[in-house]
Amino acid sequence: MPFVPNSLEARDVAGLVHPYTNLAKHAENGPLVIDRGEGIHVWDTDGKQYIEGVAGLWCASLGYGETELVKAATAQMEKLAFGHLFQSRSHGPAIELAEKLKSLAPCETARVFFVGDGSSANDTAIKLIWYYNNAIGRPEKKKIIGRLKAYHGVTVASASVTGLTHNHLDWDLPLKGFLHTDCPHHYREALPGESEDDFVDRIIGNLERLIHKVGPETVAAFFAEPIQGAGGLIVPPQNYFPRLQAVLKKHDILLVADEVITGFLRTGNYWGCQTVDMQPDMVTCAKALSSAYLPIGAVTIPSFMHEAMVEQSRKIGTFGHGNTYSGHPVCAAVALRTLQIYEERNLLEHVRGLIPRFQQRLAALASHPLVGEARLGAGLMGGVELVADKAAKTAFDPKLTVGMKALLACQEQGLMIRAVGDVAILCPPLIITEPQIDEMFDRLKAALDGLEL
Numbered sequence: 001m002p003f004v005p006n007s008l009e010a011r012d013v014a015g016l017v018h019p020y021t022n023l024a025k026h027a028e029n030g031p032l033v034i035d036r037g038e039g040i041h042v043w044d045t046d047g048k049q050y051i052e053g054v055a056g057l058w059c060a061s062l063g064y065g066e067t068e069l070v071k072a073a074t075a076q077m078e079k080l081a082f083g084h085l086f087q088s089r090s091h092g093p094a095i096e097l098a099e100k101l102k103s104l105a106p107c108e109t110a111r112v113f114f115v116g117d118g119s120s121a122n123d124t125a126i127k128l129i130w131y132y133n134n135a136i137g138r139p140e141k142k143k144i145i146g147r148l149k150a151y152h153g154v155t156v157a158s159a160s161v162t163g164l165t166h167n168h169l170d171w172d173l174p175l176k177g178f179l180h181t182d183c184p185h186h187y188r189e190a191l192p193g194e195s196e197d198d199f200v201d202r203i204i205g206n207l208e209r210l211i212h213k214v215g216p217e218t219v220a221a222f223f224a225e226p227i228q229g230a231g232g233l234i235v236p237p238q239n240y241f242p243r244l245q246a247v248l249k250k251h252d253i254l255l256v257a258d259e260v261i262t263g264f265l266r267t268g269n270y271w272g273c274q275t276v277d278m279q280p281d282m283v284t285c286a287k288a289l290s291s292a293y294l295p296i297g298a299v300t301i302p303s304f305m306h307e308a309m310v311e312q313s314r315k316i317g318t319f320g321h322g323n324t325y326s327g328h329p330v331c332a333a334v335a336l337r338t339l340q341i342y343e344e345r346n347l348l349e350h351v352r353g354l355i356p357r358f359q360q361r362l363a364a365l366a367s368h369p370l371v372g373e374a375r376l377g378a379g380l381m382g383g384v385e386l387v388a389d390k391a392a393k394t395a396f397d398p399k400l401t402v403g404m405k406a407l408l409a410c411q412e413q414g415l416m417i418r419a420v421g422d423v424a425i426l427c428p429p430l431i432i433t434e435p436q437i438d439e440m441f442d443r444l445k446a447a448l449d450g451l452e453l
């Protein structure tokens, strides 16, 4: 497509590399340039309005234009625009935010380490686990297990624990010592006629065999999203995590809950792990921690790990890890204000009140001729898997890029969705209202009805 010289489109194509984009197609088709946002809506540069059905990238939980967050950022920038935590320096916003997260964490938490995003949170968690096992004299206990279709980010280590082909293919990943086990998705992964219980028995059995094969004394940790997001919105069977945890406990393997998209009310509880009966040793989070207004993520650290870290750094002379922006004061101030707003506006009750309508509208799409499975997800996240043959669950040929076509059809209808393969995903700002939920699903249904394949 020829672009108007000097237009934003032309300048975009000339200047940017876009994440998770077919770069060749992008060079031909150009970008959709978004100009502004207000509440659950965004507008492109032609003035077309869209419902932001995925809260940006599962993150803008308070929607757009939240003046309280603008005020918090401005006030902190004016007072202390930058401060760091290296070599015992500190500042109020990081101290307060650490206290707040300790009080909210779903597992015993002695300390909090701040990073800039979800990938770095998982990367840091992996490094801390390695450091811990070295500190307590178990240098061989280092392997990390993730799951197929899991998404934990793009740094070398977080992409290694990720279980998606496109994050490994031609990236020389995963690194040695990263293993993958089954994805707990009954619809796609169960054998014909296999009940949920039998499915869980089988995949937990596979995990135990994997642990025995490599030696339990070499396995340090298991990473899991309570609900797998970027792998296609996958909720595990009810008894999956309790069964999994029993195996991990037996072999002294830590469980890390990646709450990067499920944290902060999304699933109808404060944390996703509370929704799926998961009891982690550590939590990583980001995104809705600041409602995505500024980049910040965090890792919670249990007492036993912190005590070992203290001793190890005494021995070495320092704790050799840290980012310039760990606990950045402006990001921390905005995150603190975000967490206060969740409480002040009783957003948890608001979300819980909306879940029945969201789930009902999602479930209604199950009867659509293109929908193989309505992924009810949990809380205000869900999706629909589009299939070529409903009864046989036959997927479309990936070359048809049906998910991408659905995304473009939704855009036509004024709705932003996320397409993961052929799964169309919704994860709207938590401030959405019931009439807006109806409007969002009306637009999705109109897009699916008009989809030309």
Ligand code: PLP
Pocket (backbone or CB within 6 Å): 057, 117, 118, 119, 120, 122, 151, 152, 153, 154, 225, 229, 230, 258, 259, 260, 261, 286, 287
């Ligand atoms: N973990 C999960 C579960 C995610 O969904 C994501 C991003 O979507 C990440 C980690 C990586 O976060 P970031 O993109 O902020 O690095």
